[in-house]
Amino acid sequence: MIYKVSYVVKDGDFPGGIRNETERPMVGSLVKIGPRTFEIIEIHEMMPPRDGFQFLHALVAEPSEAKSSADSYF
C-alpha cells in the first residue's frame, strides 16, 4: 500500500506538504517538511482508497507544541 499524505501545519504558520509514504503515518511520528521537522498530531482519510493507494490528511505541529497540546488533556 502507498499512502499519499497531505501534511498541514497547525495554525498555518508554515507551508504544508504532500508526499507518498510506504508506511502508514502514525500520530506521534516525526515528519520533515522542507527544512523543518514536525510531529503528527492527527490523521484522517481524505479520499477513499483506490488500487493500492490510500489518501490521508495529517495535521502536524512543532514537536514541543504537540507535546503541550497532548499534556493539556490531563
Place this chain on the structure above:
Amino acid sequence: MKAIFKQVALFHGLDDSQLDHLIEISHKLTYHQDDIVFEQGSAGDALYIIADGQVGVKVNDTDGDSYVALYLGKGQVFGEMALIDQGTRSATIIAAEDHTEIYRISTQDFITLCTQRPDIGYILMRNIAQDLSFKLRHRSAD
C-alpha cells in the same frame, strides 16, 4: 525505475507494458538544494515526477513578495497545470534537499503518447484530474 513509477499515483492503473512507454520518454535529473527547476512565468514545456527528495513551490504575489506555498515530496507530480491549460508556470519550483531526483517528461512527448495510445492517455488524464483534486483538498485544509 519501473518500481519507482509504480509508487506514483499519476501512473497507477497502468500495466507494465504501458509503463514502459512512459519510461522511454522520461529523463532523470538530479538537483542540489536551492537549484531552480523552473521559474514562475516561464513556458510550460514539461511535467515532472519526484523520485526522491523534496521541492518547494514558491509563489511571487502581486506585491512582489515571494513565499513557499507548499513542499512536494516523493511520488508527487508538478508542472501538469501548464500541460493541460498551455499557460505559463504558476510558481517557481526549487529543490529543497540535496540529491533531489526528478523525472522530466516533455509536454510534446506526453501529448504524442496520449494521442497515439488513448488507453494510456485516458488513465493519465484521469489520474492528473485526481491529483489536482487532492491538491485542492490539501489547500482547503491548509
